Structure formats: C-alpha cells, structure tokens
Amino acid sequence: MTTATLDTWKEISEAAYQDLENVVGTENVSREPAVLDGYAWQPTINDDPAKWVKRPVAVVLPSSTEEVQEVVRICNRHGLKFKAFSTGWGVYSGPTYDNVVQIDLRRMNRILDIDERNMYALVEPYVCGAQLQAEAMKRGLNCHIIGAGPACSPLASATSGWGVGWDGIYMSYGHRNLLGAEWVLPDGELLRVGSSDSGLGWFSPDGPGPSLRGLMRGSTGALSGLGIFTKCALKLYPWPGPSRVRIRGLLLDAKAEIPENVRFHLCFFPDRNRLADAVYRIGEAEIGYLATRTAVAAFIYTFAPHLLRRIAGTSNLRDVLSKGTKWGFVIMLVGASEEEIDYQDAVLRRILADHEGLSIEAMGVPAIGSMVFMNFFRVTAIPMVFRMGGLFSTALDRNDTWDTQLDWAEIGESIKRKWIERGGILDDLADNPFMALYESNMWAHCEEIFQYDARDPKHLASLEPMFIEFSIAAIEKCMEPLSATDARLRKLVSPLMGHYNEWQKKLSGALDANRAADTGMYCDEIDFDFSKVEPELKAKLDRLTEKFRWTEEGPPS
Amino acid sequence: MALSDYQRDMEGCSRCSSCKWVPFNQIKSWRFAKNCPSICRYNFHAYSGSGRMIIGLSLLTGRSELNDNVAEIVYKCQLCGACDTACKVYRDDIDLTEVLLELRAHCVEQGFLMVEHMAMIDALKREDNVLGEPKAKRGEWAEGLPLKDINRERCEVLFHAGCRYSYDPDLRGTVRGAALLLLEAGLDVGIAGAEESCCGGRAYELGYRGEAENYAEDLLSRVKASGARILVTPCADGYAHFRYLYPRMGKELPCEILHMTQLLDRLVREGRLRFREQFPLLFTYHDPCHLGRMGEPYLGDWKGDKLQRPMSLKRAGRKGVYEAPRNLIQALPGAGLVEMERIREYSWCCGAGGGVHEAFPEFSSWTARERVEEALATGAEALATACPWCVRVLRDASREMRAELPVYDLVDLALQAAGIAEKERV
Numbered sequence: 007m008t009t010a011t012l013d014t015w016k017e018i019s020e021a022a023y024q025d026l027e028n029v030v031g032t033e034n035v036s037r038e039p040a041v042l043d044g045y046a047w048q049p050t051i052n053d054d055p056a057k058w059v060k061r062p063v064a065v066v067l068p069s070s071t072e073e074v075q076e077v078v079r080i081c082n083r084h085g086l087k088f089k090a091f092s093t094g095w096g097v098y099s100g101p102t103y104d105n106v107v108q109i110d111l112r113r114m115n116r117i118l119d120i121d122e123r124n125m126y127a128l129v130e131p132y133v134c135g136a137q138l139q140a141e142a143m144k145r146g147l148n149c150h151i152i153g154a155g156p157a158c159s160p161l162a163s164a165t166s167g168w169g170v171g172w173d174g175i176y177m178s179y180g181h182r183n184l185l186g187a188e189w190v191l192p193d194g195e196l197l198r199v200g201s202s203d204s205g206l207g208w209f210s211p212d213g214p215g216p217s218l219r220g221l222m223r224g225s226t227g228a229l230s231g232l233g234i235f236t237k238c239a240l241k242l243y244p245w246p247g248p249s250r251v252r253i254r255g256l257l258l259d260a261k262a263e264i265p266e267n268v269r270f271h272l273c274f275f276p277d278r279n280r281l282a283d284a285v286y287r288i289g290e291a292e293i294g295y296l297a298t299r300t301a302v303a304a305f306i307y308t309f310a311p312h313l314l315r316r317i318a319g320t321s322n323l324r325d326v327l328s329k330g331t332k333w334g335f336v337i338m339l340v341g342a343s344e345e346e347i348d349y350q351d352a353v354l355r356r357i358l359a360d361h362e363g364l365s366i367e368a369m370g371v372p373a374i375g376s377m378v379f380m381n382f383f384r385v386t387a388i389p390m391v392f393r394m395g396g397l398f399s400t401a402l403d404r405n406d407t408w409d410t411q412l413d414w415a416e417i418g419e420s421i422k423r424k425w426i427e428r429g430g431i432l433d434d435l436a437d438n439p440f441m442a443l444y445e446s447n448m449w450a451h452c453e454e455i456f457q458y459d460a461r462d463p464k465h466l467a468s469l470e471p472m473f474i475e476f477s478i479a480a481i482e483k484c485m486e487p488l489s490a491t492d493a494r495l496r497k498l499v500s501p502l503m504g505h506y507n508e509w510q511k512k513l514s515g516a517l518d519a520n521r522a523a524d525t526g527m528y529c530d531e532i533d534f535d536f537s538k539v540e541p542e543l544k545a546k547l548d549r550l551t552e553k554f555r556w557t558e559e560g561p562p563s
Numbered sequence: 564m565a566l567s568d569y570q571r572d573m574e575g576c577s578r579c580s581s582c583k584w585v586p587f588n589q590i591k592s593w594r595f596a597k598n599c600p601s602i603c604r605y606n607f608h609a610y611s612g613s614g615r616m617i618i619g620l621s622l623l624t625g626r627s628e629l630n631d632n633v634a635e636i637v638y639k640c641q642l643c644g645a646c647d648t649a650c651k652v653y654r655d656d657i658d659l660t661e662v663l664l665e666l667r668a669h670c671v672e673q674g675f676l677m678v679e680h681m682a683m684i685d686a687l688k689r690e691d692n693v694l695g696e697p698k699a700k701r702g703e704w705a706e707g708l709p710l711k712d713i714n715r716e717r718c719e720v721l722f723h724a725g726c727r728y729s730y731d732p733d734l735r736g737t738v739r740g741a742a743l744l745l746l747e748a749g750l751d752v753g754i755a756g757a758e759e760s761c762c763g764g765r766a767y768e769l770g771y772r773g774e775a776e777n778y779a780e781d782l783l784s785r786v787k788a789s790g791a792r793i794l795v796t797p798c799a800d801g802y803a804h805f806r807y808l809y810p811r812m813g814k815e816l817p818c819e820i821l822h823m824t825q826l827l828d829r830l831v832r833e834g835r836l837r838f839r840e841q842f843p844l845l846f847t848y849h850d851p852c853h854l855g856r857m858g859e860p861y862l863g864d865w866k867g868d869k870l871q872r873p874m875s876l877k878r879a880g881r882k883g884v885y886e887a888p889r890n891l892i893q894a895l896p897g898a899g900l901v902e903m904e905r906i907r908e909y910s911w912c913c914g915a916g917g918g919v920h921e922a923f924p925e926f927s928s929w930t931a932r933e934r935v936e937e938a939l940a941t942g943a944e945a946l947a948t949a950c951p952w953c954v955r956v957l958r959d960a961s962r963e964m965r966a967e968l969p970v971y972d973l974v975d976l977a978l979q980a981a982g983i984a985e986k987e988r989v
Contacts (some may be wrong), residue, residue, distance in 0.1 A: 012626060036607055039627035040618045041636070044608035050577045057574075058626075067606050093580060094608070112606050117593050137591040156587045157580050157764045183585040196890045256586045256652045256908060258874075259881060309657070314869065389581045389653035395870065396656060459870070461574050 011046070012059050015102045018063040019462060021297065022084035026066050026107070029076040034067040034113070045091065045100055045108045051315065051399055052097035053473045053492075055466035056516025059100035062089070062108035069113040071188060071196065071236040079194035079233065081107050082520045087474065088192075089524040090129040090166075090230040092159035092344050098167055098229045098491055102251035102526025117141055118237065125242045126185050131161045132234065133302075136384055140250070140521075148245035150177035153440060165189075167227035167234040167491070167527075170405075171449045172382055173295040175289070177243045178338075179405070181223045184211050185239035189222060191517035192233050200239075205428055208239030220467065221513060223290040225404070228510075231490060231528025232517055246342040253380065256308065262376040267347050268295075270368040273355060274333045275361060280413060281333040284361040285408055293350040294383050295340035299415070299441040302331040303434055307394040307457065309377065315393070318433040327436045327480060335363075338382055379410045395459040399469070401439065401476040402453050403485055410441065410485065411452035415439035417479045418454025421472070425456070430468030432457040467538070474539050481550045497531035498547075501552040504561070507531065566619055566665040572869070573620040575787045581653050582612035582646035585909045595904040595937055598645040600912055600930040602762035606704045607685075610735075610845040611634050612646025612659045616886045632965050636677035639926060641919045642768050644880065644911035651879035655867035658878070660857075667770035679922040680769045689776060691760040692726040694840050701729045702756030704738050704871050709746065711753035713789040718753030720745060721791035721818070722824075723782075723805075725798025726761050727951035739821050740978035746981060748835040753789055755778035764804030769918045777802075786816050797974055799821035799950035800916070802884075803816035810861035822854055824949045831894050838980035842898040847943035847970075849903070849934060849957065850887055850910035851950035857881025880908035888949050891973055895980050901941045911937060914960075915952035931960035939968055947971045 018037055020363035024249055026035045036042070042061050049057040063086065068074045081088045087106045091099050094110075099109060116130035122145045127138055133167075138149045152163045152171045160180070161168040165187050170178015177183070186200025186208045197203075199218050201210040211219050222232065226513070244474075247265035254261045275281040281299070307314040317323040322381040322430060339354065341347025359367055368374045381387035391398055401421075403414040440453040456472070458465035477495060500507035510529035536544050552560055581587075583602050589739045590596045597603050602611040609618055613638065621627040639661060642760040646660040653694075670676070685694035704724060711718045722745065728738035745752045763778025782805075786794060794816055796802050802822040809815060809920040814837060821829075830836035885907045905911040914920065914930025938946045946961070946968055948954055958970040 007731065032605070034668070036609075038609075038632050040621050040629075040633045041607050041609040041614075043621040043626055044614040044617050047620065048577070065607060095579060133593070134584065136584070137593040137596045140590050140596070141593050149652045155579070157584060170737060215690075249589055252589050256588070256648075256879070256881075260588055262588075268721070312873070315871075339757075380928070384590075385585055386587040387586075387653075389577075389579045392577045392579065393655055393870075395575055461571055510733060 011060055011467065012460055016104065018086070022080060022086060022498045025080045026064060026077060026228060029073055029080065030066050030068055032468060035064060037064045038506060045110070048097040049397055050096050051461055052400060053469040055469055057460060058494050059097060060102055060104055060106065061395045062101050062106045063109050065170040067110050067113050070355070073188065074190050074234055074236055075194045075196060077109055078190055078192065078522065082193055087522055087524045088230070089519065090131070090234040093134055093157055095158050096156050097156055097233060098527050101524055102446060102530070103524055106524050112234060115391070119203040120145055120147070120242070122147065122149060124431070126208060126235060126239045127242055128239045129161050130206055133160065135160050139384060142242050143245055144239040144249045146245055147242040148177065149242055150174070150183050151385045152180060153385065153388065153442070155476065157383050157389070161235060161238050163240055164240055165223060165227070167229050167261070170442055172298045172385065172442055173296045174442045174451070175294045175446060176402060180225070180447050182428070183241040184219070184223070185209060185241055186211050187222065187238040188236045190236055192523040193397040193520065196378065198321050226491060228372050230516065231523050231525040231526035232371050233523060237386055244342065246340065251383070260376050260380065262379050263342070264375045264379050268379065269339045269347060269351055270375065270382070271337050271339070272366040272368055273337065273358060273363050274331055275333040275363045278333055280361040280363065281335060282409055282412055284357050284363055284413070285335060285443070285447060287357045287360070291353045291461070293339060294337050296338040297332065297336065297441060297443050299335050301435070301438050302334055303327055303346070307434055308390045311394040314434065318435060324435060327384040327509060328437055336382070336419070371384070377477070389456070394434065395457045397460045398455055398457050400453040400455050403480065405449050405451050406485070408447055408450040411450045412439055413483065414452045414485060415441065415454060418476065419484060421475050421479060422454065422456055424467055428468070429464055430458065430472070431465060459467070470535070470538050474534070474536070478547050478550065479545060481547070481554060491527040493526055493532045496529070498534065500531070500533045501556055502551060506557055516525045564663070564665060565980045567661045569658065569665055570620070570623055573616040573660055575654070575657050577872070578613055578614050578615045580613060581904050582610070582650045582659065582778060584649060586649055587654045589909055591904045594940070598905065598909055598911065600643070600926070601640045601704050604638065604926055604929055607652055609752055610664070615633065615661050615666060616659065618708060619662055622658065622669070622874070627674055629670065629673050631675060634670045637670050638677050638680070638918065639923055640917055641813055641852070641912045641914060641917060641930065642917035644857045645909065646851070646879070647857045647900065647910065648880045648908050650819070651877055655877060660768055664768065667768070668772060671770035674811065677918065677922045678944070680918050684766060684771050687766055691948040693731065693761055693765050694726055694730050696730040699757055702754065703730055703757055705734055705742060705754055705756065708739060708742050711751070712759050713785065713791070715756050715813065716753060717790040719751035719791065720753070720793045720795055721786060721789050722752050723794060723796040723798070723801055724754065725796055725801045725951065727955065729759070729957065730782060731951065734954065734972070737974050738797065738971045740983070741974045742826060742979060743983050744836065744974070744977055745795070746816050747981060748830045753791065755785060762801040762804045764808055765918070767804070767808060775808065776812055779809045779812055783814050783816060786818055789823070790930070791818050793819045793821055793826070795821045795823055795949065796824045799851040799858065800853035800952060803857045806858060806860045808907060809969070822852070822858070822884055822887070822949065824891055824973055825884060825887045828890045834843055834876070836981060838894055839978070839982045840894040840896065840980050842976065842980060845899040845901055845942065846947045847901050847903050847938045847941045848945060849938070849948040849953055850885060851948060851953045852912050852916060853951055855883040855885060855910055856908045858883040862930045866978055884910065888901065888947070888973055890945055891977060892930055895976060901943050901969055903937045903941055905937065909937055912929070913953040913956050915956045920952070920956060923986055927956055928963065931956040931963055935960045935964055935966055935968060939966055943968070945969045945971055947973050947976060949973045956962065
C-alpha cells in the first residue's frame with residue numbers, strides 16, 4: 007500500500023466548508039479524513055497498484071437538484087472541483103484531483119415515475135438496477151441492467167459512462183435507452199435535454215432543436231467531467247413474465263421458480279466461424295432476450311472458484327474446458343405466449359442444426375436453472391466474479407461488429423496466456439471474454455477479463471505492463487483501444503483517432519470556464535510511466551503511434 | 564486477534580457496495596431493497612460495511628487517525644451482520660463482522676469509548692447485567708414457579724432467562740410463560756436464579772473482550788455442574804453467543820443449545836405441547852439478527868488464504884434459526900403468516916443491537932420504525948418475533964408511530980395457544 011496520493015492533499019477552507027454546510031446541512035457534509043477515504047479507496051478496474059485514488063477535500067450529500075446546483079456554484083466560487091458519485095462502482099467514481107468535493111448523490115434515490123403506456127421510468131441517480139427492475143416487473147416491464155451488476159445506477163450508465171449488458175440483444179445499451187435528462191452544468195446552470203424541456207413529457211431525448219446527446223454523452227460518457235445528471239428517463243421493455251420471480255435462499259443455494267415462458271440455452275459450436283455465423287443468424291431472426299459469449303471457465307470460477315483452481319492444474323481437464331467448450335454461447339429466450347417461445351426455440355434449434363451447434367437447455371435442469379436465471383436476468387452473480395482473486399480488471403475494446411469482437415477475444419486470450427504463465431495474474435484458462443450483442447446484433451462488445459489478487463505484489467506489478475500490452479495490440483489491429491477514461495491512454499490514442507480529445511477539451515472549456523468539473527476521466531491527458539514496460543514494447547508502441555497518427559490533412563494513408 | 568489480523572480482508576474490499584443491499588436476487592421492491600440501517604440513516608459510505616473496512620485500512624496504513632468522530636461512526640452500527648451476509652453471498656475472503664468487532668476493540672484499546680457503553684460495562688461488572696439492575700433481583704421473575712435451582716440441584720434442561728427478560732417488567736409474563744410451557748411439556752427444568760449472569764456477548768460486541776470471556780467461563784462451569792443435557796434460552800442474543808462466540812473463545816458448552824422457539828417447535832411436533840386456542844390473526848414474523856444469520860453456530864476457523872476457504876466454513880447465515888419460529892406461527896390454530904420482503908438471512912435489523920439502543924436511541928428507534936413500516940406493508944394484523952430486545956424496540960416503535968400493529972413475543976403466543984391460565988403466568 008502507498009500513501010503517496012496524500013502528499014499534496016490539503017484540507018478544505020473553512021469558508022468553503024461553511025458554504026457547503028449552509029446548503030446541505032451539517033449532517034450531510036463531512037471533511038473527516040477517514041470518511042473521505044471511503045471515497046478514495048477505489049480498487050475495481052483500477053490498474054494503479056496503489057488502489058487509493060485522490061482523497062476528496064469534502065463529501066456532500068445533496069437531496070435535490072437545487073442543492074446540487076448550489077454545491078457546484080460553491081465549487082466555482084472557491085476554486086474547488088466537483089465529482090459526482092452515484093452507486094460508486096469502479097475507479098471512475100473517485101476524484102482525480104486534490105481539491106475535489108465529492109458529491110455523493112445517495113439521497114437522490116427515487117423512482118419518480120414509471121409510465122407504463124409510454125414504457126419509460128424517470129429516475130434519480132441513486133436508484134439501482136435491481137430496484138428499477140423489481141418495480142418495472144410489477145408493471146410487465148423490464149430495464150436494461152449493465153454488466154457491472156444490479157447495484158449500479160442505471161442513470162449513471164445511461165448519462166455518464168458505458169452501459170454494456172447481457173440483455174443488450176433486446177434492451178440495447180445504456181445511452182441508447184436515454185429519453186431525456188436533467189443536467190447541472192459545470193457552472194451550476196440547469197439544462198434539460200429532450201422533450202421534457204418543452205413540457206411534453208419524457209418520451210424523447212432530442213429536440214425540439216438540435217440534439218445535445220452527442221455533446222452530453224458521446225461514446226463513453228464524460229463521467230462527471232461535464233457536470234452532473236440529477237434525473238433521467240429510461241426506456242423500458244416488455245417483460246411478459248411474472249411480477250416477481252419467487253426465489254428461496256441466496257445465490258448458490260437459491261431455488262427459483264423459473265417462469266414458464268423462459269428458456270435458456272448453453273450452446274456450443276465446433277469452431278469460431280460456425281459460432282460467428284450462427285450468432286449473425288440469431289440477430290437476423292430477432293430472437294433472444296439476453297445473449298452473451300462467456301467462457302465455461304468463467305461460470306466455474308464464479309460459482310466454484312475452488313474447482314477451477316483444481317481444473318487449471320490438471321492438463322486433461324484444462325483441455326476439455328478450454329478447447330472442448332471454447333466456442334460457447336449463451337442465449338435466453340422469453341416469449342409473450344407459448345406459441346412465441348416455441349417459435350423462438352424452434353428458430354434457435356434450426357440455427358444450431360445448420361451450424362453444427364449443440365445446446366444444453368438449462369431450465370430443464372432445476373439446479374442449473376435456478377442459478378443461471380437470476381444471474382443473467384438480474385446480473386446477480388457479477389459480484390461473485392471477485393471470488394477468484396478478490397479483484398478483476400478488463401481489457402476493453404470499443405463496440406464493433408461481432409467478428410471484430412471475436413478477434414479481440416482471441417488477442418486478449420493470447421496476451422493473458424503469457425501473463426498467466428509468468429504468474430502475473432490468476433489462471434482462468436486465459437479465454438475469458440465478456441461479450442454482448444446489441445439490438446439484434448447490430449453491433450457487439452467484448453472485454454477480456456483477467457483475475458488477480460491485489461494483495462499479491464507480483465500481480466500488482468503486472469497491471470501496468472499488461473495495460474500497455476493490451477493497448478499496443480489494439481492499436482496494431484486498428485481497434486479502438488481500451489478505456490477512453492484513462493488520461494494516460496487518452497494522450498496516446500487521441501492523435502490516432504482524429505484527435506478526438508481536442509474536441510472534448512474544447513467542449514469542456516466552453517461549458518466550464520472555471521474548470522470546476524473533475525475532468526480526469528473525461529479529457530485530461532497525462533504521460534504514461536513506461537519504467538515498468540519492456541523496452542521493445544515501448545519501441546513497438548512508438549512505431550505504431552507514429553504510423554497511425556492523424557495529421558492536419560486527415561488520417562494516415 | 565487484532566485489527567491488523569484482518570488487513571487482508573479490508574484490502575480485499577472491491578467496493579462493489581453489495582454490502583448495502585439485500586442480496587440482489589431477493590430485492591422485491593424499491594422501498595425495501597436496502598439492508599444496512601447505518602448507511603441508510605447516515606448516508607456517507609463510511610457508515611456501510613465496506614466503509615468501515617476502509618476506515619480500518621485507513622487507520623492501519625496511517626492515512627488517518629482515530630478520533631471521537633471516527634469512533635462514533637464505528638459505534639453507530641447494530642452489528643446486525645446484514646452487510647456480512649450480503650458480502651459473503653459473493654465473496655469468500657472477507658469476514659466483515661469480524662472487522663467491525665475488531666474496530667470496536669481497537670477503539671476501546673485506544674480509549675475512544677462511548678459513555679453509555681461504559682455505563683453498561685460498569686453495570687455488568689457491578690451487577691452482572693448490562694441494564695444496571697440489582698443482581699439480587701435477577702431471579703425474581705421465577706418466584707412461585709416449580710423450577711429447580713441449579714446451584715443446588717441437577718436438571719435436564721437449564722433455562723437461561725437473559726438480562727432483558729429477567730428485568731423488563733413488560734416481559735415478565737413472557738419469561739414466566741416460557742418456563743411454564745416447558746413445565747407443561749413435562750421437562751425437568753432448572754434455573755440459576757439470582758446467580759444467573761449476562762452471557763457477556765454484549766460486552767464483546769462493545770469491544771470489551773475480557774469481560775465476555777469471564778462470563779463464558781462462569782456459565783461453562785455452571786452448565787457442567789448442573790448436568791443439563793439442554794440449555795434453552797428465549798434470548799436471541801444469548802443464543803447466538805452460546806452458539807458462536809463461546810466455542811470460538813474455546814468455551815464450548817457441553818450440552819445442546821436451543822433457542823426457546825426451537826424447543827417449543829420440537830415439543831409441538833412431538834405432541835408434548837398442544838395448541839388449542841384459536842388465533843384468527845394474520846401474522847408477519849421478524850427474524851431477530853442473533854437468532855437468524857448471527858445465530859449460526861461456530862463453524863471453525865480457517866487459518867490459510869481465505870480465497871481457498873471451503874464454503875462449509877463461510878459464515879453466511881445459512882445455518883441460522885429460521886424455520887422453528889415460522890413453524891410455531893403456522894401451528895397456531897387459525898393463524899396465518901405473511902412474509903415481509905426482508906427476511907431470514909437478509910432480514911432488516913430491529914435497531915437494538917450493538918449498543919446502539921443505549922448510545923444512539925434515536926437511531927435505534929429510526930431503525931425499528933423502518934421495520935414496522937415493512938411489517939405494515941404486508942397487511943399483517945400483528946408482528947411476531949423471538950427476541951426480547953426486538954420485542955422491546957419494535958413495540959416502542961409501533962406505539963410511537965401509532966401503528967395498529969401489536970408486537971408479540973412468540974412465547975406469549977404459544978402460551979395463549981396452549982391455554983395456560985393467565986393466573987398461572989404472573
């Protein structure tokens with residue numbers, strides 16, 4: 007552990023603190039270092055071995071949009087920065103500067119409306135996915151839940167960062183479900199995006215007039231770098247099942263009453279091409295409520311990590327799993343009627359037959375059905391991914407075609423295999439992609455997950471070199487590399503991608519004259535420390551960045 | 564053990580915030596989705612299970628210092644175990660409750676004490692109970708009952724009344740009724756009377772470890788001398804400490820340990836106790852933390868890397884007492900049972916535990932009111948539970964809220980159902 011991030015930390019001024027107290031009340035603001043550290047410990051998806059991020063100077067708990075505006079104005083007046091925090095999953099939630107007021111939106115936790123006829127929900131930042139889903143189900147509806155799990159705020163992923171999830175084949179991606187938002191700009195002004203601003207209700211994220219969605223959210227999201235979202239409307243989707251799935255017990259011991267209109271297939275194909283073609287056919291057929299390619303090993307380390315450790319040490323079992331089940335695919339079908347579920351099932355079986363695929367119909371096996379149903383439907387098992395080593399991280403690619411994502415999975419596997427052999431990360435059999443489809447496979451997503459134990463110095467030492475290696479691989483294959491939230495990587499890749507960050511910086515400057523928003527995750531750029539990276543890799547990266555750099559005339563030839 | 568012994572647990576916190584929620588497959592609504600009274604009441608992350616682990620890590624690594632503010636955060640927690648259960652649904656390598664207990668012991672060692680807790684410990688040292696009532700009056704509840712005195716006679720069943728039952732005048736009829744039910748079933752029952760002491764569990768929870776060990780030693784010798792085959796207690800706190808804390812301290816009691824609801828359930832099923840009186844009421848049942856998830860027996864310690872710990876040694880509340888109280892309600896003629904949303908391993912706390920009732924009564928009451936709200940939402944006509952501390956604070960909350968929701972101790976229901984005459988009770 008390091009305490010280096012405290013070297014430049016200073017206490018908030020008395021005047022600024024008094025102003026914050028006046029807005030939210032004494033009980034809802036703190037400058038107690040141990041309380042502030044609760045926001046500075048951010049180990050997940052954090053490739054910095056320290057795991058502590060910058061400690062905020064204060065944390066406030068506003069209860070309304072007006073209070074958020076006032077807190078933002080105070081930050082502007084006192085030369086402080088602000089960073090919003092909702093459910094707080096992942097390193098992106100924490101500050102990146104020394105003088106940040108963390109705005110914890112936990113008290114803004116209401117579902118303001120569920121409009122059944124127009125199929126949307128109006129929510130505040132601290133509504134989590136599981137809450138929204140539970141309420142939507144009572145009305146025959148469902149919401150998109152992101153891959154990070156049901157603890158996460160749907161508002162956060164729709165307005166501010168990513169939004170990938172297994173149900174994307176049916177319920178799309180975070181920001182695609184956004185139907186308008188209330189946005190506190192970095193100077194404290196309020197902006198309403200979409201039809202609600204005209205008093206017409208929350209049915210459209212655009213107009214009248216030019217759309218602001220691209221500025222507000224873009225591809226990855228500004229992660230509080232352009233202000234704070236205090237409410238938003240989210241599209242809901244049909245759920246033709248029961249209003250509540252009755253489950254006895256907790257995750258591994260759970261016994262669920264699986265709805266009759268649900269079928270769940272674990273499919274396996276003989277090779278990549280047949281898997282790829284089959285999945286395109288599934289998209290064309292517009293079947294499926296939820297779909298992913300997730301390795302069988304990932305199921306095992308999630309539900310039985312002890313077992314995977316044994317398997318990893320046994321060559322025959324390793325081969326059975328890593329080769330025999332390599333081209334697997336999971337799909338859940340949901341039908342509004344018996345005829346529809348039978349139809350979807352028949353279509354799937356036909357596609358499987360045409361591509362020499364096999365299927366295990368998991369709902370027919372009660373214990374498996376119980377475990378997998380809520381795991382996928384509500385993404386409940388995601389926190390169990392921490393079981394294997396305590397932490398995981400991910401090599402993100404950007405959304406692209408299904409074939410491109412399969413490429414990325416194979417690249418990620420090859421890089422991971424080397425680091426597993428070195429003992430730099432845990433052995434999950436290397437092939438461990440998190441893949442999802444969107445809108446009937448119009449596009450797809452892949453992250454290569456790797457497992458490690460942050461308490462193991464050897465694992466910590468691997469994080470940054472691996473990060474660079476994944477980045478190089480992505481650039482080499484002309485893929486959009488990794489997470490755009492890392493200021494080190496942003497500086498490296500922005501010139502290779504049309505200097506996109508120059509536009510982000512301009513936008514930030516236009517909306518945030520006082521530089522009050524913490525832009526560390528949005529548009530800042532810092533140099534990477536290459537001291538832990540092998541020289542030949544660094545040289546390769548230099549060659550690639552030179553080769554692919556955009557000039558004033560445009561992209562490289 | 565010391566706080567530093569749990570540094571790996573604290574460093575293992577991924578800050579996923581699962582500790583703040585009912586395990587996700589059991590979330591049934593927006594309203595009752597959260598599990599931790601402390602973070603729900605005070606909102607800063609520091610008040611969650613994860614937040615307190617980060618406090619521990621921050622203190623251990625020298626990033627921050629213990630002071631009165633931080634100690635108060637540590638103490639504003641009922642130690643209900645909901646965060647630990649939720650965490651352990653997903654994790655193998657973190658013992659969250661142990662970290663919370665170590666933090667308290669650390670506060671005590673460093674001299675950061677709560678005045679109200681010191682008063683409890685002084686009372687304990689002086690009178691052998693945390694309520695500060697005279698020790699000489701501890702056995703008065705049993706006056707006139709044909710119970711054996713284990714200080715002089717051997718018995719088959721040792722009845723341990725517990726502190727609150729022994730002294731709370733509102734609960735006097737309940738504790739006498741418990742003994743009467745056992746006698747009705749023909750059991751050979753003994754008590755320690757004025758010599759009965761606190762189980763010491765509350766002292767342990769407040770961070771005063773030495774006192775707890777002394778009381779464990781005292782009861783161990785008493786049980787041995789009594790020759791009892793069964794120790795039964797209506798106190799859920801005592802039950803949990805006898806089942807978990809005592810064996811963990813190496814003071815395992817040499818007899819079967821049962822909560823009163825377990826023994827009553829057994830007696831009803833064996834036909835030794837019959838429920839005759841009609842109870843045309845719809846009940847909901849509140850799982851006391853110390854009978855449910857915290858009532859899980861000591862499973863043994865795992866010395867190695869907790870990532871490799873077998874599931875059988877993971878304390879996740881699965882072996883708590885959940886069925887016996889429900890069986891009793893369902894055995895009441897004419898009675899119905901409707902469940903709240905947060906039950907069993909993921910039950911919401913009543914608010915009384917961990918010294919919160921004494922040091923932060925407003926927080927305790929807030930927590931209890933939240934539970935009464937949940938009970939009312941079921942449409943139940945009455946709330947039943949099986950712990951004197953829960954009965955106390957839930958009754959108070961129901962009265963404060965002017966809720967038309969009577970709160971019953973299951974013993975009282977069993978007593979009335981068995982038709983044992985009122986005149987015999989008091």
